[in-house]
Amino acid sequence: MAEDKKLFKGFSRRDLLKSLGGIPILGAVWFAGVNHDKKSKLERDFLLEKLNIKATPPPESGPMSGEPLRIGVIGFGIRGEQLMRSLGLATNEWLEEMAENERKNPNDMRLADFKAQESLNVKLSGICDIFDVRAENALRSFNTNDNTCKRYDTYLDMIHSGEIDAVIIATPDHWHAPMAQAAIEAGIHVYLEKPMTHTIAETYTLREACRKNPKAVFAVGHQHRQTQSFLTAMDALEKNTLGHVSLIMTTTNRNDDNGAWQYDIHPEASPETIDWNAFLGTAPQVPFNVEHFFRWRKWWAYGSGLSGDLLTHDYDRINCILKMGIPKYVTASGGIYTHRDGRNVPDVMHVNMEFPEFSTGGTQRESKENGMTLVYSATLGNQFERGTVLMGHDASMKLGNTLSIYADPRSTKYRDLIEEGRIDPNVPIFQYDPSAVSGVDAVTSATAKYFADKGLLWTYRDGKRVDSTFLHIREWLSCIRNGGEPSCGIQEGFEEAIAAHMAGLSYKIGRKIAWDEASESIIALPGEDLDAILLNNEV
Amino acid sequence: MNDKLNFNQIQLVSLVLLRILIGWHFLYEGVIKLYNPSWTAKGYLLSATYMEGFFGWLASDSMIAVTDTLNIAALIFVGVSLLLGFKSSWGSLIGIGLLLFYYLAHPPFPGYPLGPSEGSYWIINKNLIEAAALFVIFLFPTSSFVGIDRLFVKKEITPSTT
Numbered sequence: 001m002a003e004d005k006k007l008f009k010g011f012s013r014r015d016l017l018k019s020l021g022g023i024p025i026l027g028a029v030w031f032a033g034v035n036h037d038k039k040s041k042l043e044r045d046f047l048l049e050k051l052n053i054k055a056t057p058p059p060e061s062g063p064m065s066g067e068p069l070r071i072g073v074i075g076f077g078i079r080g081e082q083l084m085r086s087l088g089l090a091t092n093e094w095l096e097e098m099a100e101n102e103r104k105n106p107n108d109m110r111l112a113d114f115k116a117q118e119s120l121n122v123k124l125s126g127i128c129d130i131f132d133v134r135a136e137n138a139l140r141s142f143n144t145n146d147n148t149c150k151r152y153d154t155y156l157d158m159i160h161s162g163e164i165d166a167v168i169i170a171t172p173d174h175w176h177a178p179m180a181q182a183a184i185e186a187g188i189h190v191y192l193e194k195p196m197t198h199t200i201a202e203t204y205t206l207r208e209a210c211r212k213n214p215k216a217v218f219a220v221g222h223q224h225r226q227t228q229s230f231l232t233a234m235d236a237l238e239k240n241t242l243g244h245v246s247l248i249m250t251t252t253n254r255n256d257d258n259g260a261w262q263y264d265i266h267p268e269a270s271p272e273t274i275d276w277n278a279f280l281g282t283a284p285q286v287p288f289n290v291e292h293f294f295r296w297r298k299w300w301a302y303g304s305g306l307s308g309d310l311l312t313h314d315y316d317r318i319n320c321i322l323k324m325g326i327p328k329y330v331t332a333s334g335g336i337y338t339h340r341d342g343r344n345v346p347d348v349m350h351v352n353m354e355f356p357e358f359s360t361g362g363t364q365r366e367s368k369e370n371g372m373t374l375v376y377s378a379t380l381g382n383q384f385e386r387g388t389v390l391m392g393h394d395a396s397m398k399l400g401n402t403l404s405i406y407a408d409p410r411s412t413k414y415r416d417l418i419e420e421g422r423i424d425p426n427v428p429i430f431q432y433d434p435s436a437v438s439g440v441d442a443v444t445s446a447t448a449k450y451f452a453d454k455g456l457l458w459t460y461r462d463g464k465r466v467d468s469t470f471l472h473i474r475e476w477l478s479c480i481r482n483g484g485e486p487s488c489g490i491q492e493g494f495e496e497a498i499a500a501h502m503a504g505l506s507y508k509i510g511r512k513i514a515w516d517e518a519s520e521s522i523i524a525l526p527g528e529d530l531d532a533i534l535l536n537n538e539v
Numbered sequence: 540m541n542d543k544l545n546f547n548q549i550q551l552v553s554l555v556l557l558r559i560l561i562g563w564h565f566l567y568e569g570v571i572k573l574y575n576p577s578w579t580a581k582g583y584l585l586s587a588t589y590m591e592g593f594f595g596w597l598a599s600d601s602m603i604a605v606t607d608t609l610n611i612a613a614l615i616f617v618g619v620s621l622l623l624g625f626k627s628s629w630g631s632l633i634g635i636g637l638l639l640f641y642y643l644a645h646p647p648f649p650g651y652p653l654g655p656s657e658g659s660y661w662i663i664n665k666n667l668i669e670a671a672a673l674f675v676i677f678l679f680p681t682s683s684f685v686g687i688d689r690l691f692v693k694k695e696i697t698p699s700t701t
Contacts, residue, residue, distance in 0.1 A: 029567050033574065
């Protein structure tokens with residue numbers, strides 16, 4: 001005490017003020033900071049509670065235990081190799097190339113991501129590719145001392161070998177259904193790349209085969225179904241966050257040779273190294289042609305252009321969220337405007353799908369709103385990112401790897417909140433970014449929006465990427481091992497294929513194509529053979 | 540150094556005012572982040588346009604919690620120290636360090652991408668100017684005249700004046 005007295009001896013009130021005057025300022029600033037956070041948190045919680053959207057992670061598929069599944073791959077091209085990597089199997093060449101990339105650029109995480117991938121407990125037992133170079137390439141890497149991997153001359157040999165439990169099919173479109181059907185009928189599980197079929201007739205026969213052989217697990221390769229933002233979008237739509245959705249815009253925007261299916265032609269390709277007749281199958285018999293072999297997506301004979309290759313992705317993305325099924329009417333137009341190189345599939349295409357009886361639910365007078373159009377707009381000559389937007393009376397949803405919902409200024413549902421200034425139509429009322437720390441946020445400031453959009457978004461893509469194809473294949477393997485239905489099975493594939501074929505038909509015929517739900521058929525005029533039109537190379 | 544400087548009234552008031560303004564700014568930034576559980580520097584660090592390797596490391600999964608905590612602690616320490624006039628030379632040095640980090644992650648160098656900002660900058664921006672102001676505060680300390688440090692100075696002076 002004596003010390004204390006001594007300490008303050010000679011201290012005037014003025015001294016004290018000069019010593020401790022900062023304290024009230026500190027208190028005021030601290031209080032203001034706490035108060036600001038509390039207020040913005042209240043606003044955020046208020047919005048989140050009001051919207052009640054759950055960023056639910058997809059249900060985890062079951063364990064990968066038991067005997068290793070014996071997988072056969074049909075088609076070891078670009079997509080076949082990618083699918084093998086999702087299975088955990090990479091060629092020696094790819095591993096060397098990625099190791100070299102990692103040495104040059106430590107931020108290149110492709111090899112590290114691949115190595116960190118969970119083991120799916122499978123072995124590659126069979127390979128079927130009609131181009132010797134690719135088949136031998138696969139054998140060199142996968143037929144090792146630890147694993148026997150055989151090359152089969154034909155897919156039928158492999159399917160009936162008794163040494164394969166499941167096949168992954170990544171061939172040109174015109175082989176999808178015949179191969180899948182043969183496998184399913186032999187009781188072999190199938191993972192089939194999109195589009196599910198190349199003709200209308202095949203779509204029905206494949207569905208029939210799946211119905212008759214329910215033990216064989218069939219999945220279509222629409223890996224988007226595993227994307228978390230899509231599951232969050234489903235919840236948002238169930239909660240009627242958008243009101244009645246009248247228009248959906250989906251787009252393809254590409255501007256490079258690879259995006260226009262100008263794939264590399266292998267220097268060793270020749271009639272000696274390629275089984276040309278096996279490639280052609282039921283396609284028109286033409287002489288050996290390397291361009292047809294490597295760039296088959298450019299011709300209706302083997303592929304289906306934008307409608308089969310890319311529209312199917314966008315259609316299935318929306319069908320996964322809305323389950324709106326097959327459109328009642330489809331009109332399409334377009335042309336070959338950016339790549340006049342002898343191809344006969346369009347490179348610019350617009351497809352309008354009409355769902356006159358479909359509604360996501362409304363917030364206005366009953367019966368005022370019903371019906372929806374899905375627009376698919378594609379160009380292979382410009383890559384301005386137009387994204388995917390679902391446009392409802394109350395809000396719009398921008399859908400990608402992230403998800404943003406903006407209230408509509410003329411919304412019925414949010415009218416009061418907009419008037420009170422609690423919702424700004426220019427700032428998302430809900431944003432979901434799977435890479436963000438908390439995962440979900442009702443964004444209340446433009447700055448937060450910037451970080452969600454820019455910083456975290458692309459880092460998520462380039463950094464900690466979740467490989468959705470891996471998840472999709474894992475789901476298929478889990479259904480084989482533990483039971484259950486793949487998220488994109490035969491029914492979803494049927495809807496995808498019919499919708500794509502309707503678009504292809506409308507493009508070719510130049511008329512609105514209609515679907516008759518009662519008879520489950522595309523309406524044809526008397527004497528019209530729709531499949532012949534779809535496959536016609538002259539149009 | 541502290542005791543040797545003698546300021547006239549206007550100089551002293553100006554320097555104290557500058558110290559309080561900067562302290563105010565730091566403290567508010569720190570408190571806002573402290574009470575916002577979802578705040579993280581990750582976005583700022585990962586979008587760095589310079590020394591990306593270093594800032595990427597600070598933002599890495601194993602580091603980001605430490606980075607965030609240290610950032611908040613440093614902001615609040617600098618704020619409190621400058622506002623109260625307590626260990627202000629430490630406060631100003633740490634503050635300069637923080638500001639240089641912010642500056643280097645997104646420097647307005649010619650040819651470097653500028654993020655969204657409320658003004659236009661070429662080489663010099665407000666982070667750098669604030670760091671320079673803190674250097675002035677470091678060189679011309681005022682906390683022994685106005686601030687808690689005055690208590691300790693007085694304690695030493697008191698015996699000799701009685």
